[in-house]
Amino acid sequence: MLRSVGQTRVTGRGNGEDPRAAELRAAVARLRRELAGHPADFSDRGIAEDELAVLAAMVAAGDPEIPRMRRSLLLIAGAIGSVSALSPGLMQVRTAVDLFGDTPPRRP
Template identity: 80%
Template sequence: MGQTRLTGSGEDPRATELRAAVSRLRRELAGHPVDFPDRDIAEDELAVLAAMVSSGEPEVPRMRRSLLLIAGAVGSVSALGSALMQVRQAVDLFGETPPRGRG
């Protein structure tokens, strides 16, 4: 998708963006005062995304699966909406959103 590496860093800018987005959502989730049933799922899947981006070999289908699980877990918590959207946008940098099937 025409992404270039940052001069001197050697890191894919998409990975930098995803790392920052995951970090932000993790911080906001940790600071959120209200517990909710799927919080552990969100934390686990954010850890999966962080590990993938650190490995340097993120698997786009697995990233999308993690994103769906995170969105399902925190989607109803409006205070986390902006940080969740940032994660979604960062995942989207790794490839086009697959077309939805009709049926």
């Protein structure tokens, strides 16, 4: 199977799961739980929930696209960035996304 630049297979490494995928899965699950339990209603909550679902689906499929992961992270941060109670969970997701490396530079 051909993959475009920025895609990395994250399942089936030897006999176990890619540790980056496990870290991202755990971080996304934590932030989803924290967001679901947060009492305040804010206008961009749905955006954060949708993008967390996108990240979870990419990891579950085993073929996350790094540029799309970074876009989701940016949208989540913009949606919940001002809710300080969710900051630690957001940072955990960011750290997990960063484990996948940088986005390759765009070609001119």
